[in-house]
Amino acid sequence: MLEIINLNKSYGKNKVLTDINLKIQENKIYGLLGRNGVGKTTLLSLISNQLLRSSGEIKLDGEEIFENSKAMEDICLVKDLPESLKERKVKDILALAGIMYKNWDEEYKNYLIKEFNLNVKKKLMKLSTGNKTILGLIIGLASRSRITIFDEQTLGLDAAMRYKFYNLLLEDFENNPRTIIISTHLIDEVANLFEEVIILNDERIALKDEVSVLKEKSYFLAGQEDLINRVIKAKRVIYKDKFGSKSIVGIYGDLTEDERNYIRTNNIEISNIPLQKLFVYLTENTVKGEFSNGFN
Amino acid sequence: MDSTNRILKFHIYGLKKTALGFWSVMLIINILSYVLTMYYFPRVRVGLFSGNDDTISLAGINIMPIFIFFIVYGILLYHEDFALALSFGATRKDYYKSTIISNILVVLIFAVIQSIIQIVDKHLVASLGFNPMTEFGIFNTSTDSILYIILVFSSIFLTLNSVTNLLGVFQYRFGYKFWVGLGILVLVGQMFFGNLILKLILGFREIYLYLLPRFKSSTIFITGGFVTIISYTLGYFLLRKANIKK
Amino acid sequence: MLDLNSDKSIYIQIAEIIENEILLGNLKEEDQAPSTNQFAKVYQINPATARKGLNILVDEGILYKKRGLGMFVAEGARKKIIKKRQLSFFKEILPEVIMEANRLEITLDELIDYIKELKGGE
Numbered sequence: 001m002l003e004i005i006n007l008n009k010s011y012g013k014n015k016v017l018t019d020i021n022l023k024i025q026e027n028k029i030y031g032l033l034g035r036n037g038v039g040k041t042t043l044l045s046l047i048s049n050q051l052l053r054s055s056g057e058i059k060l061d062g063e064e065i066f067e068n069s070k071a072m073e074d075i076c077l078v079k080d081l082p083e084s085l086k087e088r089k090v091k092d093i094l095a096l097a098g099i100m101y102k103n104w105d106e107e108y109k110n111y112l113i114k115e116f117n118l119n120v121k122k123k124l125m126k127l128s129t130g131n132k133t134i135l136g137l138i139i140g141l142a143s144r145s146r147i148t149i150f151d152e153q154t155l156g157l158d159a160a161m162r163y164k165f166y167n168l169l170l171e172d173f174e175n176n177p178r179t180i181i182i183s184t185h186l187i188d189e190v191a192n193l194f195e196e197v198i199i200l201n202d203e204r205i206a207l208k209d210e211v212s213v214l215k216e217k218s219y220f221l222a223g224q225e226d227l228i229n230r231v232i233k234a235k236r237v238i239y240k241d242k243f244g245s246k247s248i249v250g251i252y253g254d255l256t257e258d259e260r261n262y263i264r265t266n267n268i269e270i271s272n273i274p275l276q277k278l279f280v281y282l283t284e285n286t287v288k289g290e291f292s293n294g295f296n
Numbered sequence: 297m298d299s300t301n302r303i304l305k306f307h308i309y310g311l312k313k314t315a316l317g318f319w320s321v322m323l324i325i326n327i328l329s330y331v332l333t334m335y336y337f338p339r340v341r342v343g344l345f346s347g348n349d350d351t352i353s354l355a356g357i358n359i360m361p362i363f364i365f366f367i368v369y370g371i372l373l374y375h376e377d378f379a380l381a382l383s384f385g386a387t388r389k390d391y392y393k394s395t396i397i398s399n400i401l402v403v404l405i406f407a408v409i410q411s412i413i414q415i416v417d418k419h420l421v422a423s424l425g426f427n428p429m430t431e432f433g434i435f436n437t438s439t440d441s442i443l444y445i446i447l448v449f450s451s452i453f454l455t456l457n458s459v460t461n462l463l464g465v466f467q468y469r470f471g472y473k474f475w476v477g478l479g480i481l482v483l484v485g486q487m488f489f490g491n492l493i494l495k496l497i498l499g500f501r502e503i504y505l506y507l508l509p510r511f512k513s514s515t516i517f518i519t520g521g522f523v524t525i526i527s528y529t530l531g532y533f534l535l536r537k538a539n540i541k542k
Numbered sequence: 543m544l545d546l547n548s549d550k551s552i553y554i555q556i557a558e559i560i561e562n563e564i565l566l567g568n569l570k571e572e573d574q575a576p577s578t579n580q581f582a583k584v585y586q587i588n589p590a591t592a593r594k595g596l597n598i599l600v601d602e603g604i605l606y607k608k609r610g611l612g613m614f615v616a617e618g619a620r621k622k623i624i625k626k627r628q629l630s631f632f633k634e635i636l637p638e639v640i641m642e643a644n645r646l647e648i649t650l651d652e653l654i655d656y657i658k659e660l661k662g663g664e
Contacts, residue, residue, distance in 0.1 A: 029588055050382050050540035067387045069299035075385055082379040082541060092310070093380075099305045100384035102298070145385075166586055174579045174589065192546055192587040212553045212591050264641075272549035 001025055002047070002147060002179070007056035009042055016042050018203040020056070024147070024179060029169075031194035031211070032183035035283045038200050040183040041079065044151050048077035060147075073102045076145035078136045078153055086125035090135060094120065101143040108172075109142035115168065116161075129156030137165055141172060149181040162186075166193055187279050201283045207252070218278045219255065222248045223268035231259055231268070238281040239273075250281055303386050304394040307377065308401075315402065318365055319409060322358055326413065329354045334424055346429055353429035355417035358410055366453060369402070370460025374468040382540050392532050399457045407449035411442055434516050451520040458527035465531045469538055544585045552587060556595030561604065561623045564615060571620075575605055575613040602626065 002024040009017040016039045024030060034040050045051035047058060049066055058065050065071035085093065098104045113120060116134045127135065133155050140148050154162055170193065173180065184190055191197065191211060199207040209217070220239075221228050225247035232249055239250030250273050255263070263270050273281070329342040333354060344356035373395065381391050418437045421428035430438040435448045466474045485492035507515045544555055560576075563569040581592035596613050599605040604619045616622075643653055 028590070045540065048385065049387070052537065052539055067389050069387050069390050072385045072387055073299060077383065077385075079383070082376075082383065084376045084379055084541075088376075096306055096309060096380065097384055099302055099309065100381070100386065102302070163586070167583070170582050170586065170589070174582065192552060192585075192591065195588045195590040211588070212551055212594050215549065215551045274547070274549075 001061065003057075003059045003062075004047070005057040005059070007043075007046060007058065008054045009039075009046060009051070010054050015203060017046075020205060022198065022205065022208065024181070026146075026179055027177040028179060028195045029173065029193055030179070030181045031190060031197040032181055032200065033185070033187060033197060033279055033283065034183075034200035036185065038283070039203065040200055041151055043200065044077055044079070044149050044181070044183060048072075048075050048149065050077065074146035075149070076101060076140060076143040076147070077149045077151065078140035079151040081124065081132070081136070086123065088124050089120070090118065090122055090124060090127070091120040093124065093135065094139070097139045097143065101145060103144035103146075105142050105144050108144075109138060112138045112141055112168070115164070130158070130161065131156075133157055134161070141168060144176060144178065147179045147181070149183075151183050152185070153182075154184060154186055162189065166190070169193070188276055191275050199279065199282050206282050214275060214278065215272055217254060218250065218252050218273040220248060220250050220271045220273055221263065221268050222246050222271075223266065227266045227268060231262060238278075238284075250277075252278070252282070299387070299390050300394050300397075303381060303390050304397055306381060306384075306386075307373075307394055307398040311398065311402065314369075315405065318361075322361060326355055326358070326417075329357070330420060330424070333426075337426075344429060351427045351429035351431075352421055353414075353417055353432075354421060355410075355413045356429065356432070358413065362406060362410065362453070363456060365406075366456045367460045370399075370457055371464040371467055373461070374464035378468060378535075378538070379541050388535050388538065392535055395461065396528060399461065400454065403450050403453040403457055404446075406453055407446045410449055411445040414445065415442060448516055451517050455520040455523050455527075458524040458531075462527045462531040462534075465534045465538070468541070469534055544587075546585075546587075553591050553595035553598070556581060556592055557598045560596070560599055561627075564604070564619050565623055569615050571615050571617055573615050574611075575599075575615060577612050 002022075004020055004022040004024075007017060007020040008015075020043065032040050032044070042051065046053050049058075049072060053066075060068075060071045060074065063071055065075070081093070094109060098106060098109070112118075116138065118131060118134055118138065124132070124135075133153050134157070136153050137150070140150055140153070153165075157165070166189075169180070182190060182193070194211045197207070197209065197211050197214070198205060218238075221231065222243065223246060228247050228249055232251055235251045235253050237249055238252050239248075241248045262268075332340050332342055333352075342357070343352050343354040345352055378391060382388075414437050418428040418430055428437075430436055434452075435445045437445065440448075470477070482492065489495065504515065504519060507519065544552065544559070546552065548555065560569065569575065575596065578589040578592040578596060581587065581595075582589040596605060600607060600613065602622065603616055604622050605613045606616045608614055
């Protein structure tokens with residue numbers, strides 16, 4: 001299990017991540033969501049030690065991973081390859097990856113190259129954007145690393161290619177389970193691939209929960225304002241608006257049997273919040289004043 | 297250690313081709329210069345000539361390209377390989393360890409090759425009817441054993457490599473700002489201390505000449521070793537704080 | 543069919559899909575239910591989500607696990623499903639109808655008459 005404890009990262013005076021605490025379990029697919037620029041890549045780069053942290057601990061099976069060769073062998077981060085490599089041929093880059101990742105599966109890599117029709121004789125800079133991304137996907141899949149992380153690896157891929165990747169991912173996950181973390185902004189497509197979703201917002205973790213229960217924990221409530229206020233008192237409010245004489249709130253959390261009865265008897269309309277909207281609300285920038293009782 | 301081995305393989309992956317290519321070109325140039333000298337001397341003059349033109353070394357010209365090789369090799373390693381190794385999960389420690397090991401390997405191989413060439417050169421030049429240059433200051437192809445010559449070359453190349461390695465780390469961490477800063481430092485030094493570079497070189501020469509009678513033939517190894525250790529150590533401290541570049 | 547955009551959680555839908563198959567007679571007692579991986583492949587969802595849905599049915603005695611082989615339809619599954627859905631009909635669906643009827647000021651007699659008509663005068 002991967003444990004992140006009180007992780008902080010600043011670039012000079014600019015604080016990006018504050019007191020991040022996460023427990024990542026074995027053989028699960030996690031989604032890391034958040035607005036562009038919120039710090040997803042920073043967090044993932046810190047986990048793979050490519051970026052140096054400001055403070056905090058990251059432990060794998062209880063051991064700190066920084067400069068720990070054994071721990072680092074189990075972590076693979078797939079993101080855009082460094083600019084300086086543009087003159088290298090794809091097959092050389094794949095060969096180097098094969099040398100570096102201890103669980104590398106050469107046969108699987110060859111299978112993937114055929115599946116994606118990748119020309120390995122080309123130089124990196126001659127690849128289309130989509131193929132550059134595919135190269136990254138192949139490296140991540142073939143690495144068979146215990147913890148494999150895909151950071152926004154959808155650039156240049158059309159829907160057909162993306163779905164091909166999701167299929168291959170699920171297929172390999174079935175036969176060779178590992179911990180997978182996917183960061184993306186294409187929430188609609190991938191939400192159902194995840195077992196758990198982690199939302200990063202405002203330097204912190206805004207939410208970490210099982211995807212399957214997300215729908216059951218997010219509600220729109222519409223009705224008279226004072227009636228609604230009584231229900232939402234201890235709840236996490238993520239949205240608030242007025243519609244005619246009605247007050248509409250979006251909440252995230254469980255509703256007790258009593259609360260449900262209250263809602264029913266007071267004619268408060270209750271409906272689910274669509275996932276896409278849920279994520280939008282949760283990744284909104286800090287809302288001061290009205291909603292501040294809802295956040296940490 | 298398993299991971300150091302892996303990164304060593306990583307380092308060596310492209311090196312074989314590069315080194316092979318380098319020496320292929322060098323050998324062609326060497327052979328060409330023998331041929332030219334054989335048929336076209338004194339109209340065409342290739343090689344090293346001593347002060348009054350009485351001794352020649354054709355293979356001695358290899359030293360400059362070798363130096364350039366180590367300069368490029370030392371600095372380029374960080375520009376390309378380090379970033380890639382980091383993105384493939386290498387620790388900085390392992391990367392540095394295997395950099396030093398592969399540096400030593402390359403240095404030894406180059407030293408052996410060049411030493412052999414120098415000795416062959418002595419015989420070939422003689423067979424062409426010229427006086428072969430044998431005294432090269434820090435070694436002598438007539439009086440010194442080949443092992444000694446190899447050691448001398450190794451020491452020089454490794455010292456050079458350790459310095460270019462350090463420059464490579466500086467370049468990686470600070471980019472062009474490093475070179476600008478260095479340039480400014482030199483200019484400022486020139487202004488205040490007049491001809492700083494010359495003074496530094498003379499200063500090193502003074503230290504070397506001071507040590508020479510005390511350590512005689514070992515002097516080159518001691519001064520070289522000293523610089524090598526300091527350069528590699530400094531490089532490591534700088535690399536520990538390096539982040540991945542885009 | 544699975545509706546990824548529906549308000550209903552996916553794992554609940556999966557349970558319902560299996561239940562429907564049992565009700566329709568496509569899955570008989572002792573038949574093997576589709577595996578979590580089959581669900582994952584067909585619908586492109588995380589196998590754990592499918593597992594959650596199947597586990598509900600195991601907890602309710604509609605499916606049972608055979609170690610190393612998978613999930614199978616239990617004895618009396620059909621009856622259990624019908625009973626479950628009847629309960630849900632009376633506890634959830636009907637109260638909603640009554641409340642709406644009250645809101646629209648439909649009397650009890652009017653309601654009974656309509657029900658009689660729809661049900662064909664039983």
